[in-house]
Amino acid sequence: MPNPRVKLLPFADISNYVEGFDIVSTQWGGDGLVYVLLMNQIPERKRGMFVQSKMKQSYTYKVLIVTDQTIEEVVIWGQTFNYHYVQPLHDHLLLVGARCANYGNEQYDLNAKVCDLEGNTIREFLLGDGIQSAQVTEKGTIWTSYFDEGVFGNCGWSDPIGSSGLLAWDEHGNKLYENREADIADCYALNVVNEKQVWFYFYTDFELGCISGGTSEPNVTLMNPNISGSSGFSTDGYHFLFDAGYGKHGTFILKKMEKPGRLSKGQKIDFLNKDGQPFKQARQDFRQHRLLLSEGNLLYRVTMEEITSASGLD
Incomplete structure (x- = not known):
């Protein structure tokens, strides 16, 4: 039986906004x-390998806020820090850099910047080095997950901030939650559904974790999804759409919760672009029950409900 094929149509074309710019990231x-x-x-990159944090010259960033009908543009001029992620934070924007250095003597980079929608800096704070993912809830809780260098230390961090692999912060950079349950060497994927439900997937055991109850009374459960090296997943709480993992990035597997703590073997799903072709090197972002794919300057999205109905796998 062939894999279910789901054809997607773009909901936005950002071509008119990208001239003279490069896409850094696309996020929900x-x-x-x-x-x-x-x-x-x-x-x-420094020596062709290492991502810079502070930069010797200034750069211009642009943030596009994309809806079905509109594209809002925020320009942020004269920046000398290397940012990789952007999230809404109440009526402002949060920019986060994946890397930040510790220079000793209480001197270190501040890798989070809050800007208003005019591009003006409101405040800056520290979220730690080695950030794999940054996602913010509608109430303003900032969740950061960390890859191995952020967990074990580099860039001058002998006692790294991200040593637990997963943290939550308030909008001013005060710590609200630190992972104590999962043994995370590298947090491959994060999906912040809402204030009361946060999913994460991590190395070395490739377990899937769920934090329920919020940061004040967190309850953490772990399960084995039987998938290795997935870079992301979306979920409605019952279905889970995973990036297929090592050697298969850009292909997808849909699993169901057969009973608490156990997922089904899963079914491969093929997504096709507007030309009916498989996506090639598309950027992907998973959040809540949605998948975002960006290929060239076209943005595509699909929900879990659309996937299950189109594939007949409800």
């Missing part, structure tokens, strides 16, 4: 809108 906000971070030139 907790509000269900899409946030695109652009930069007038992506800095070269």
